[in-house]
Amino acid sequence: QVQLVQSGAEVKKPGASVKVSCRLSGYTLTELSMHWVRQAPGKGLEWVGGIDPEDGETIYAQKFQGRVTMTEDTSTDTAYLELSSLRSEDTAVYYCSVLMHSAGWYKHWGQGTLVTVSS
Amino acid sequence: EIVLTQSPATLSLSPGERATLSCRASQSVNTYLAWYQQKPGQAPRLLLYDASYRATGIPARFSGSGSGTDFTLTISSLEPEDFAVYYCQQRNTWPRTFGQGTKVEIK
Numbered sequence: 001q002v003q004l005v006q007s008g009a010e011v012k013k014p015g016a017s018v019k020v021s022c023r024l025s026g027y028t029l030t031e032l033s034m035h036w037v038r039q040a041p042g043k044g045l046e047w048v049g050g051i052d053p054e055d056g057e058t059i060y061a062q063k064f065q066g067r068v069t070m071t072e073d074t075s076t077d078t079a080y081l082e083l084s085s086l087r088s089e090d091t092a093v094y095y096c097s098v099l100m101h102s103a104g105w106y107k108h109w110g111q112g113t114l115v116t117v118s119s
Numbered sequence: 120e121i122v123l124t125q126s127p128a129t130l131s132l133s134p135g136e137r138a139t140l141s142c143r144a145s146q147s148v149n150t151y152l153a154w155y156q157q158k159p160g161q162a163p164r165l166l167l168y169d170a171s172y173r174a175t176g177i178p179a180r181f182s183g184s185g186s187g188t189d190f191t192l193t194i195s196s197l198e199p200e201d202f203a204v205y206y207c208q209q210r211n212t213w214p215r216t217f218g219q220g221t222k223v224e225i226k
Contacts, residue, residue, distance in 0.1 A: 035215070037163075045155075045208075045217040047214055047215040050215070059213050062120070095162055105174075105208075106153075106163070106165060106208070111162065
């Protein structure tokens with residue numbers, strides 16, 4: 001079965017970068033498509049980006065373009081989300097989730113990683 | 120991008136009552152819509168997908184309907200564990216988008 005385990009909480013200063021990891025077990029990254037969703041305190045869910053299962057392209061939400069990078073280490077089945085030029089509005093819980101196929105939905109989620117941006 | 124608008128923002132009901140939540144899309148998403156439940160401090164849980172199919176292990180009191188731009192999530196008789204926030208999400212086009220959520224609270 002799919003399990004996603006994320007790295008621990010981070011505290012960063014404005015302007016810095018953060019890199020959150022998500023380790024997959026039960027499957028390999030080559031079999032699934034990794035996505036990231038974030039949730040600011042007391043707010044709703046916001047899709048950050050993910051891999052299109054149809055063609056393997058990485059797609060980012062427009063608002064994060066230029067600041068976000070998603071990478072994968074297939075040797076350890078670990079995915080990474082890096083967000084740069086952090087601002088206070090980036091304070092949120094960041095979740096990883098996987099799509100099993102192109103018609104898939106977010107059935108499996110990591111436990112979330114709280115990223116706090118504060119001076 | 121497709122905007123999903125959920126209503127109402129908050130629904131105050133008693134256990135045993137019926138809950139009806141709405142999700143409206145800014146353009147057609149066919150039936151490529153899912154509903155998630157989220158409780159405080161937890162990751163979202165997939166309830167329904169493709170508008171009307173229950174995910175594995177989801178009780179029959181949860182049902183979904185709709186196509187195109189208008190969708191409904193119905194909880195036939197609220198159990199204490201159903202008080203939570205519910206989100207809709209579309210996968211018809213990129214970027215994937217979520218509604219802003221409906222909180223179902225105890226009256």
